[in-house]
Amino acid sequence: METSRSVSFLKNAWYVAALSTEVGPDGVFARKLLNTPVLIYRKQDGTPVAMLDRCPHRFVPLSMGLRQGDDIVCKYHGLKFDCSGACNRNPHGNGHIPRAARVRTYPLLERFGFLWIWMGDGAADESRLPDVSPLTDGHPHSVGFTYMHRKTYYELITDNVMDLSHVDHLHGEIISTRGQLTPQVPQVKETDNTVATRWEWKQTPPIFILNQFLPEPQAEARHFVEVKFMAPTTVQLQIGATQEDVPLDLENCVGQYDLHTTTPESDGTTHYFFATRRNHIEDDADYNAAKIKGMHDAFVDEDGPFVDAQYVAIGNTDLLSLNPVLLSSDVGAVRARRLLRSVIADEGRGAQPEAAGTQAHAAIHA
Ligand code: FES
Ligand SMILES: [Fe+2]
The missing domain is CATH 2.102.10.10 (Rieske [2Fe-2S] iron-sulphur domain)
Known part of the structure; x- marks a missing residue:
């Protein structure tokens, strides 16, 4: 039997209201x-x-x-x-x-290329701003921002990013892992306010978005991808590849740092903000423009129809209450949902959640 629940948002939190560039001087x-x-x-x-x-x-x-x-x-x-x-x-x-x-x-804060708003009745606490500072470190032509409007519930977008096994099935050649993610049971690390999921694999040729920047673009490379959920709606993603014997992290690999964050607009519509910062050909403005456009189009054309269709199918019914089939790849997304439920329940009881960004980078080099 379906169990309906009312739509729930964490109120006392920083949400992105707009890209900095969306609000002009006049x-x-x-x-x-x-x-x-x-x-x-x-x-x-x-x-x-x-x-x-x-x-x-x-x-x-x-x-x-x-x-x-x-x-x-x-x-x-x-x-x-x-x-x-x-x-x-x-x-x-x-x-x-x-x-x-x-x-x-x-209260409004302008940080990391976004305007963050605090709409709760509790005191706005700057220490609870998610730490997405890697977006600000680097050449201005190595970072891009975009905005999408989706007709779906925000948690369905979080699910999409937290379970990257969909890349093997939904996305095209540009980010193909040659099916390497699906067989894995991802590593999951959880703290009081974050859930991180990590995959490591080898593929030949390396992932298309990175292989042209590796010494041997057609040869095998080691890869990693890690997503970290920070309640209520922010997910940072890091992906990298290398053909050397170095640690799998962004300091040593050719890769990029992405930010996915959503802000509920209404019960069934969501503002979706995305940014990406790469660590290669950092001064190439043309590549930068093409890259953010390519990623925007992939979300809109490939992920978008699926997260919207999920909303048509289940509306605001709690996904987990519908007894969905659970796969090994769901572990990060399910834990992120449970973490969000718990911080929303804490807010209802008057407890203050801890700073969302405190451990933003803790697992990056794990
Ligand atoms: S002055 Fe604003 S509605 Fe009348
Ligand atoms: Fe996707």
Whole structure:
């Protein structure tokens, strides 16, 4: 029998609201996050601010209004708000500003190429920002960012990244492992707030996205890939290959560091943010542009239809409550789901989860 559960999001957490590049120096940017309309804009000094995208007078979106310096003016009846959400001008009557003329604002951090928002009622805790700092270390032409909108529930995207055995079946030649992932039972490491899954294998020729940067592009190479889930919705991925007798890590292999992170938009739609930083031909801008486009297209064209179809099939019913067939490759994704359930339950009981990023790199070189 199916067990329905209501959609659940961890509220007290940093979620990506937008790529830094999505919010320009002028104008306003509007996006629904966690079922809440949010307005984001940059002050004249470039600092981004976020507030509820709803005028407290007649509840129209403030994003339909006008920027005036660091303030925003509602276009319907002209109330003006500063970036702390306080009304600082009422053009009506004697100009008295009603106490209720205030808009909720949200803490925002600009880090690692993203704008991270805290929408919970608990104090915004910067130490709980996921540590994805490898994205910021390197040449500007060796990193790319992209955004996708999906009609699915966010945990189904986490499942997709945590179980990379799908690469052998769903994806094409570019990231083919020649079927090497599927027979393996991946290694899993778990901490209080992370789940990491790792695969190691040999293949000939090496994986296509890396082989052209190896000494012998058609010869056997050792490979590794590791995904690490950081609750609630962030997964970092590292993949590398080598033909030398060196440790399988990004310091010694030709490879890349990827970030997958999602933010629920509504109960059945999700913002999907992706970034990738490679450690080879780091100054090649043309290759960089082609690479991020290729990865974006692979998610949209290959993974996307499957995670969307899962949502059509099961909606917000808890996947594990449906007694799915469990395969050896599911271990990381299932543990990530259980970890998320547990931090959401802790939040419901009033407990504060630990910093998500504290051990972001602990297992990278394991
Ligand atoms: S709806 Fe904004 S001022 Fe009236
Ligand atoms: Fe995929």
